[in-house]
Amino acid sequence: MHKKKDNVFITGHRHPDTDSIASAIAYAHLKQELGVPAVACRLGGLNDETAYLLERFNLDKPVFLKDARASLDEIEMDQPITISLNASIKDAMDLIARNNRSLAVVDDRQRLIGMVTISNLAHIAMGDTAHTIDLLKRTPVSNIVRAIDGELVYESKTFDFNGKTSIATIAESKLKYYELKNRLVIIGDDIESQCEAIRKGAAALVTVWTEKISEEVIQLAKEFDCTIIKSTHGSMNTSRYLLFAPNVREVMTTELVYFNRNEFVDEVGRKMLETRFRAYPVVDDHDRLFGFVSRYHILNSHSKKLILVDHNEASQSVEGIETAEVLEIIDHHRIGDLSTNKPIYFRNEIIGSTASIITKMYQEHEIEIPKNIAAILLSALVSDTLNLKSPTTTPQDHIIAKKLEDISGLDRFEFAQEMYEATSNFKNKSYQEIINQDIKKFYLSNQEVMVSQVVIYHFEELDTIIDAFENEMDLFVERYNLDLLVVVFTSVVDNGSIVLASGKLENAVREAFPGEDRSFLENVVSRKNQIIPRLSTAISKYVG
Structure with missing residues (x-):
């Protein structure tokens, strides 16, 4: 499957006529038959004649090409790694450890809300106790369970946790000197101590090295409304992982520098010079995350690849043509002012229409012309040569017109009158x-x-x-x-x-x-x- 960055855009001139549009459509089809990911384009609105012909022959309107400069969605960039707004810091740490990349925080519609970077996480690990306590008191039980890889044995109706944690060591004095009210207590496999912690008003017990919580402890927890969690780690790791239980919303960066997927690569590169981030999120028009772009991607990006038909002058071509990589020019007009950085395939013939040249190229490649493509090519030839009356008409045009008549099943004279009568009036036009x-x-x-x-x-x-x-x-x-x-x-x-x-x-x-x-x-x-x-x-x- 071809990626968008590989597309070759085939376009006629500004204010496109039928020859310009028909040549782009037909040449794009020929290129596709030859294995090239070609896209037919236009640089402006369709005139009445061309719109009538596309509808008559059931052909799609070419894509509107606004600018020749490459946009972000046409270059390589990193796939986004996302995390939910309600995920824990521990979840974020695991993802960053596996991918060594920053994370995008998104809502349930995949809209960008914030970013979590290694520096955000480092602040948690190295921050002061007061900050950690403030974060933990807003942390839901489910996050604590996930952070310590624990098992929720009993969840209290009201989790009145003040953010402070006590590691209750087993000593002769038991818990006599511990202040445990509304605290989370990390405690060992000692039923008496567990019960005492509950009576002292602990908000939650987190047991370590415990195979099973006794029924006595569970009943007491229900009575005093105390949560019980069984940890799979020892005291040290349990207390360490507990620091990473808060939601990522508590640490994420919300003042973001981000780009829209339709922004031009050169403009994004200039904006990047004003900041020093490693990667920047890229969103679509609905703020949904599309990818991550870095300076590496900008430096390694390539210009749009263009093929020009029915023109070869910069003033008639797409905006930003000077930044594009022009691969070919197929035309029947005078040689204009376009220049390229390297040799290209340039085909310029004294002939009635560019559509005539495209028809010849089908024959040269021995590619069969579909009936509707033949019809639009004939339409362009008739339009550009005033049904072969123009002095630009050559003997080749007469031969080509007859061939296109045979393939399309159209009578050139009847069709020409029909086409001009249908589209040459001035009604409803400024x-x-x-x-x-x-x-x-x-x-x-x-x-x-x-x-x-x-x-x-x-x-x-x-x-x-x-x-x-x-x-x-x-x-x-x-x-x-x-x-x-x-x-x-x-x-x-x-x-x-x-x-x-x-x-x-x-x-x-x-x-x-x-x-x-x-x-x-x-x-x-x-x-x-x-x-x-x-x-x-x-x-x-x-x-x-």
Whole structure:
């Protein structure tokens, strides 16, 4: 069984589109078939198209990956050793002796309450008498019995123990000079002395070297309400173990430094520098104990292992990407700015979609593509190439699309119309949601540019919103401090786009796409091959 720390996270870009999600799902399945513990991930919410497709083909939504940094629950740590709040100090000593580790004190729901360390126990052994007496007077009979490995012969109705202990030696004077009222009396196998101790008001008798308690003593104990315990040890060990009968709650540390399992390893390491504990408890979101982490675990931890699909730029990738171990990149976009510490498998092809590359990889590994995986891969190919009309489409895409049609049982043309009609309307969406559903950030000539592409079925859908939408674009630029925001509305039926722009570089967009504002740009449908190259050239001239 793979541990979470071994997982390889496969993720597309921020503001994921169908190609990004489908590629992560399909490649994770392929990796799993090859024996890799891969997990499909996403870096944001699903757009309507992708959500519709996952539901239609009964596929799970990929896991949301918030950060590339490793969290505590993804590294090796010590299994917790726990003890009940009502356990005795002797129980704690036995556990620590066997495991040489600190103990976590938990309640009946396994929630962390405190810690018991060797230093806590040393304080008991080396503390003064007054402190010991104070602890013992609050100690229940059951703890005393367990601490001395004893046998409870008779338990009084009221255990009025003052915490003081007397070891009654056998002498000519018997117990004449002993003050035994409300004390625990350690006594030998002498019936007369046992009876005298009971009459003197002892709270409990603890007998040593005693095979059997006489009936006379038991009856007298009942009369005077005195507990009787038979110890399996001699006087010295009985008195020594008695010190460890109090509950661990009396000695545990409650001012704890602890961490949540979701905290990042690097942040935990910095916090550890402020303290000097050997180990720190780790809890879940309900304060239930999860494990113990030490500096050793932090120093020996490993970064998250990532495979990037459908992108290769840091600005489009997961937060903390610089701390992760990137194993592979599978993409069909331009080469970006990501760098790695060692060589990796980097596959970048001139092809219509990343889904096309993933399909080829199934074939290369001779792994059969499941029907629903083939359907989502076809969906991504259709979505990214506008049903193979985009100039990014290659002859390979046509061959791959036919193969995926055969496996999935879908007709590409009927399915494309169904998909676009089901997901291209603007109902129940805010303008910001429309902008964000498929947006990417670029740095062109050192200018911060975001380009959103919105695929619609008919341009008629724009007629009632376009004026208010441009106002929202202005607010978006101001809110995110952008140099330029471009929103490209692309129609599948009309095979072209309308380009809107906002920001200080708006004139560069007019230069890149000459014509009147809001004019239809026939055959302009590809952000990657048509929009970005033209923008890059125009912005370079404009800024220069």
